[in-house]
Amino acid sequence: MLCCLNPDCPNPLNPDDNQLCRSCNTPLIPLLRGRYRVIKVLSDEGGFGKTYLAEDVDKLNEPCVVKQFAPKIQETLALKKAVELFKEEAKQLQQLGEHHQIPTLLAYFEQNNYLFLVQQYIDGQNLLQELHKKGLYNESKIREFLLDLLPVLEFIHKRGVIHRDIKPQNIIRRDSDRRLVLIDFGASKQLSATVQTKIGTAIGSHGYTPIEQMQDGKAYPASDLFSLGATCFHLLTGIVPSKLWMQNGYSWVTHWRRYLNQQSQGGTISECLKLGNVLDKLLRIDIQQRYQSADEVLKDVLRQSSQPISSTFISVSRTSQVLASLPLDTQRKKHLLVSAGIVLLGLGGVWYSYSQPLVIPKPSNLSQPINKTLEDSDSPNTLKGHSSDVNSVAFSVDGKTLASGSDDNTIKIWNLANQQEIRTFKGHSEWIWTVAFSVDGKILASGSADKTIRLWNVETGEEIGILKGHAAGVSSIAFSPDGKTLASGSLDKTIKLWNLETSQEIYTFKGHSKAVASVAFSPDGTTLASGSWDKTIKLWNLATQKEIRTFEGHSEMVLCIAFAPDNLNLASSSKDNSIKVWNLVTGEVTQTLIGHSDKVNSIKYLLSTDNDQTTNKVILVSGSNDNTIKLWNPVTGQEIRTLKKDSGYIYSVAVSPDGKAIASGGSADNIIKIWRSPR
CATH class of the missing domain: 2.130.10.10 (YVTN repeat-like/Quinoprotein amine dehydrogenase)
Known part of the structure; x- marks a missing residue:
């Protein structure tokens, strides 16, 4: 099948031999930039374009992801900001894609008045999908999660990049080796003590986003660490932090333990949770009381953990x-x-x-x-x-x-x-x-x-x-x-x-x-x-x-x-x-x-x-x-x-x-x- 690239098309899939989209009559593009065959929609970006699954015909039809930028914004400053974010994502992927747990940027170009970003396809489920399919995380899985993802955050922070939107949907568990891959750098910002949006809008997701980022548009490595703590909470409880945020503002983080399941290995999770102190410090409202670096968190996780780490943490051949x-x-x-x-x-x-x-x-x-x-x-x-x-x-x-x-x-x-x-x-x-x-x-x-x-x-x-x-x-x-x-x-x-x-x-x-x-x-x-x-x-x-x-x-x-x-x-x-x-x-x-x-x-x-x-x-x-x-x-x-x-x-x-x-x-x-x- 061939996918129509009109972002407003209600039914974009077409037979390979069609010249025009059978749904919206838009001319079809067999090969985007003469190389990428777009085959289906992966997600709708909510008025900013779509994300597609494609095949790279120059690489034996290797799967890749094509992100299309087609904003429906009339206000000049907001449009400018959206364009900046899309270009920023391409820049971040180009800089950070050398890490094997961050997708590699393959191309960035303009065609038919749209901007396109092509990146490595990660075959796997995001952690929200995994949560729905396999159920709540226990403490051991949270520990594995932190040990696998914290080095990735340390890597991007050392390079002056803040992700600004850490949440389960933006973390994929790769099928080939079960490692976690951090995606969606569209909201990432270069590290600065005065990073602030020009139009007064916060970038991030309610419930996962810390107060300094939500209110002032300021972001630091510690801001990503708050989002990491909120993600751990979501995986432990199944409760979306945005719901608690809508009801209680940021006060929910001071009593997050009350939402845990009551029984875990012979006692309440509150009693057994050895990483509780780590989550407490990740979820501090005051940024000065929060962890300041991923390395600090990693050291505390290792110090407070005594259980063996399962093979899903680092998947390696059992032989040599x-x-x-x-x-x-x-x-x-x-x-x-x-x-x-x-x-x-x-x-x-x-x-x-x-x-x-x-x-x-x-x-x-x-x-x-x-x-x-x-x-x-x-x-x-x-x-x-x-x-x-x-x-x-x-x-x-x-x-x-x-x-x-x-x-x-x-x-x-x-x-x-x-x-x-x-x-x-x-x-x-x-x-x-x-x-x-x-x-x-x-x-x-x-x-x-x-x-x-x-x-x-x-x-x-x-x-x-x-x-x-x-x-x-x-x-x-x-x-x-x-x-x-x-x-x-x-x-x-x-x-x-x-x-x-x-x-x-x-x-x-x-x-x-x-x-x-x-x-x-x-x-x-x-x-x-x-x-x-x-x-x-x-x-x-x-x-x-x-x-x-x-x-x-x-x-x-x-x-x-x-x-x-x-x-x-x-x-x-x-x-x-x-x-x-x-x-x-x-x-x-x-x-x-x-x-x-x-x-x-x-x-x-x-x-x-x-x-x-x-x-x-x-x-x-x-x-x-x-x-x-x-x-x-x-x-x-x-x-x-x-x-x-x-x-x-x-x-x-x-x-x-x-x-x-x-x-x-x-x-x-x-x-x-x-x-x-x-x-």
Whole structure:
């Protein structure tokens, strides 16, 4: 069907071959701007135009959203204000669309005397629809809601943008990954202490809008936080705040608890609601008494919450997140050596933001080797068989086997139960720098100084594919969380994406001025990170294939990067002997970990639980040329303990899927060592 773009048309749907609308006789536009086929109305904007579902024929009919601006306003100032708001929405989407929880702006143009805005289509239901379908939120779901949306608000506020219309209708839960997406920036304003509408009209929605915004047209980050609190109230009670506002003005916020359901888990919700104090502070009438930043709210939510967060908070593949690899000592070796390890961060579908208080294991907790007692804890298991340095190690998805890549041009698969070699893969003509298992564990990928990536059948040992395209050695590889894509970094300064079904190159990212040493997918699969010898880390939007931002702070080359399981932080290690933890929302360094006396070649996150399976521990593991492996608290920067090798550099560390073992490969006697954590 083809949709008529006359905003007054009572029945806009038409057959594809119609020239004129059968309802209003308006000429039909088969392709808006020669590209977008408008197929149905999504919503009527109440006298300002309509929002349509469309298909982008230049992108294989990919769905998109077309917003039409056709105001029925005669008064000049009001019309001018409406035009400004529509243009403002386009500007905000262009600026903010780099965030994976904000729709991307695709186009903005004028046609047939109407303004049009085209943006990314988010497949999912808004939270009002979800509320009607699935019922009221409990406290656990409110906590998940806040933890997912607060970083988005922090992101826009840091960029000087206030949304001004936070409510359930403007938050969509995306079907693909269950993440929350913030939409409708038409009312957003650039941050200013004197933001005020020129025609005396408030922008926002009654009940959700704070008093300073409603009465004076002034908006601040704290104004969005009031709207966030009102949204939480609506989701908890099912009561639309505008109804209470019409009856009681703003007085309803001082006694919002009386509207809660009476029973919840053995007591009244008022008694059980641990986030009650957070909602109190969000809903303060006086802006000075309210939270002033989303980060403040996030810290209080984490501090006052002790229940595990369900998998709907951060939806990640339950199998593996392949992380980074690293360049090694070019003075000691004639060429770059790189190793990679898999970090398997999921544990029973439960994920934690590591910015919450951590439970740190006792010093002995990562010293017991496999099949050995605590008395033998200083002697980890060793796997012997390579004839040269071991540059990369990676655990299989089930944790039963380990892969290793070496200077001897071979890859070996090891049985961890009996510590015996299972098979050897041969095919590369030069050193193996990186190995990684696919998310289903059936394929092993290897990258080499011979400029190729080879794919192997883990079960049979058969080579099943060769990926060629890099102009220099392949230093790092990573599988996407959905298992469909492989990313590779190279000494040729580029990052390539590969389609694993066709073994064809999808795209090449260019931007680094020196070799790319490490690549990693974000846990949600929307972002790719790369670390380079040019001392920078870059983030790339996989949907738009554009660079999001560059992190600068290391004084020497970046050797390895790793995403934290919370999808909000990223760690990097460097030749400057340090590890830095970056906030992905603000771009700021939250911790610099100092303790290694030589360059840090490999870092991995470890997520595990205590014996009772109730308390999570998030630890950062690092391997260095100083012959040690160190365990860190990534929040405080505290060094937890040091695991020492006999001698030689440590080129790679890997963490088992259950978080119970750490493997390392390096230059000492061509062996692999494994430490076991007791339970």
